[in-house]
Amino acid sequence: MYLALRALNLELVRLPETAHTPQLRTLRAVFWQDVIEQTFAGSPPREPICVLLRHALDSLRDRDPEASLATLRFWTSRLVKMRRKYIDNRPFVSIAALEEYAEHTYSGIMYATLAAAGVQSTVADHLASHIGKACGIVAVLRGVPVLAAPQQQADGRAGRKEPVLLLPLDVLATHGVREEEVYRLGPQAHGFCDAIFEVATRANDHLLTAREMLANLKQGKEVGHAFEHGDEEGHNHEALNVSQEWRAIKHSFGVFVEAVPAAEHLLMLEKTNFDPFKTQSSWKIAWRVWRSLSKETI
Template identity: 35%
Template sequence: MNGVSSSLRAAFSYCVQQVRCYDYHHYLCLLELPPNMRKAAFALRAFNVETARAMDVASDPKIGLMRLVWWQEAIDKIYANKLIEHPTAQALSSVISESKISKAWLKRLVEARINDASREATDLPESIEDLEKYAENTASTLLYMTLQAGGIRSTAVDHAASHVGKASGLLLLLKSLPYHASRNRHFSYIPAKVAAKHGLLVKEGGRSEIHLDSREGLCDAVFEIASAANAHLLKARELADAVPSEARKALLPAVPAQVLLDSLSRVQFDVFDSRLARGILGKPPLSFQLKLKWYSWRGKY
């Protein structure tokens, strides 16, 4: 970051702190990236933090939605070379001018957040495929942009990134279920078909709702979604030999996804088990960091 203005340095520092504070396992992944990808990746992840948390930090859902629309408009302004007084937007603007990040991908991510935020809590996704589409539009898209910032062009790495993003997105939705339960939104992320299959779907007043009377049913539903995530991780790793070596560190988010999958397995897929909240995704911090370093050093994901 030598040669950049003090305000831009401050903007990038803000992005790093945001990711470190709110997305720590991915913060550790980004530290493993080569410099030509790392700066862009922190700006992109900070943008993701801003949009992912918009609804959570708002006192009113309408205010959260307005914040997301603000980011949607901010993207247009950035590409029109207009100055925006927000550190993440400033860092993002710098990265876009340097790396030619695709506007369509940034818009896809924020529009996925807006569509999700606009749903009612009882407006259930129909199937796991609907959750996969959301994960593709958010988590996978972040990986595509990071790879683009590194100048990497490869069909194999795009396919692998798609699978890693879908796995990561699905698993993080599962991990967030207890949080959304406290905000009466957790039902939104259990597909209707999965809920019906495991006895969680109840029709009341002409609409379907999910009831968690059966912890066993919930664990079975979580297992089914986690199994879909596991299949994506396996597919991503099957492509490893075709993925350029310089691209593999960008796919390190597969490691925290695997850690979370393993942690869910240890608690029999009970997302309310307190052990999942310990350490980093249920794993002791030092153990997590050593695992990540080992994968990075070996050029694996």
């Protein structure tokens, strides 16, 4: 299920780059909505991602004949709908809108993965919400140096694509950042690195909250605060005590290791004084992932 969801997410992320007109982007988004519905209905088209997803669903049903696919269908459909909303690479109106986007995409993928693993825990969902939001925000930060510069068309055609800056508009306004200056001057643009710092801080806050939750659970304590999405569809799980919640999280801890690459990228940003144009891939990620799994920390 993990591979199928990640492959689908990657395909949806690439739509703004591979479809060259708004009409074509919309058509492809509608296509994915339709084929996902067909796949969950048991009639996947001969499309690699749909075949992979259907295989994952059939394998899940073989392992647990009573497993309900409704929750998986809900999270997957919500992912496609949110990707369609931002298919034109529009900027986020506010940092709250960016968090909503991350909740519906990266957190949603984690919810679906937990559901596929048979984990029905509100605390696990709560933890996934914070980690997913951090991952979604970091994904936008990673994309800044790529998208904020004119690019060659994805299919190699002549011509350049218009640059876009996806940072929240309220953050840009607070720091006096002008998009055209970023396109011309990069990190030297007025207020740019300060804006990156503010957005990165929000991602780091979610990671700190997730770490605090884990620490409390290990000590047999409650997580410390309410789950803001706990009353929403898909999170209506049977109440568990603290030890049961911790067992559910231990059982599915690999899902939460998504936090490790996000945390590493935030560290790289800090080392470059929040200049995303200077960040590089870290060779330490593999070791940090192993350490996270072995020590059950993020």
